[in-house]
Amino acid sequence: MGHLLFLPFSPNTEIILLTTLPITQLVLQGSAEFDELNSSYLSVLDNDITPECIFRPKTMEGVSTFLQTTGSFAGSEGVRLEIRGGGQQPLPVCANIENNITLDLRLLTGVEVKDDIVSIAAGERWENAYDAGRYRP
Numbered sequence: 001m002g003h004l005l006f007l008p009f010s011p012n013t014e015i016i017l018l019t020t021l022p023i024t025q026l027v028l029q030g031s032a033e034f035d036e037l038n039s040s041y042l043s044v045l046d047n048d049i050t051p052e053c054i055f056r057p058k059t060m061e062g063v064s065t066f067l068q069t070t071g072s073f074a075g076s077e078g079v080r081l082e083i084r085g086g087g088q089q090p091l092p093v094c095a096n097i098e099n100n101i102t103l104d105l106r107l108l109t110g111v112e113v114k115d116d117i118v119s120i121a122a123g124e125r126w127e128n129a130y131d132a133g134r135y136r137p
């Protein structure tokens with residue numbers, strides 16, 4: 001939980017993010033998609049928080065690229081990063097962050113059962129994990 005990185009959020013930062021990360025996975029404030037994503041928390045307290053952008057990686061490599069890209073600014077005062085899973089935690093400023101970057105993990109899905117170990121992707125829902133455990137081959 002909590003803030004992971006401190007970045008200088010400047011026009012340059014935004015340009016680097018835009019050119020380095022898959023643009024279809026970076027949702028900027030002001031778009032209809034942004035409004036939809038940012039109003040889908042369980043709590044209205046989190047819906048009322050407005051990040052600068054939302055990054056939605058589709059793969060673990062996408063998470064890695066994102067952290068490497070933003071990590072190049074680590075150590076400076078400025079932007080913070082907040083992680084969103086299901087967005088069910090009702091406490092404000094827990095899975096969303098004002099004027100900074102929200103890392104939305106909900107596209108990382110998949111449940112794998114192997115040798116009695118269930119591996120659950122970060123954006124998966126308990127319903128699917130439960131089904132996979134109960135009906136494993």
Ligand SMILES: Cc1cc2nc3c(=O)[nH]c(=O)nc-3n(C[C@H](O)[C@H](O)[C@H](O)COP(=O)(O)OP(=O)(O)OC[C@H]3O[C@@H](n4cnc5c(N)ncnc54)[C@H](O)[C@@H]3O)c2cc1C
Binds near residue numbers: 085086087094095
């Ligand atoms: C009505 C209600 C009932 C609940 N009942 C229960 C219950 O019975 N048992 C129980 O245990 N909990 C319960 N909870 C608490 C809920 O399960 C937790 O809030 C949980 O964190 C929600 O998961 P989420 O994926 O929606 O998290 P989010 O709301 O998306 O995030 C919660 C926190 O976890 C961080 N986070 C999310 N994903 C990751 C990740 N992959 N890596 C690192 N950090 C991450 C976020 O940054 C944030 O700080 C309940 C909550 C509510 C509102």
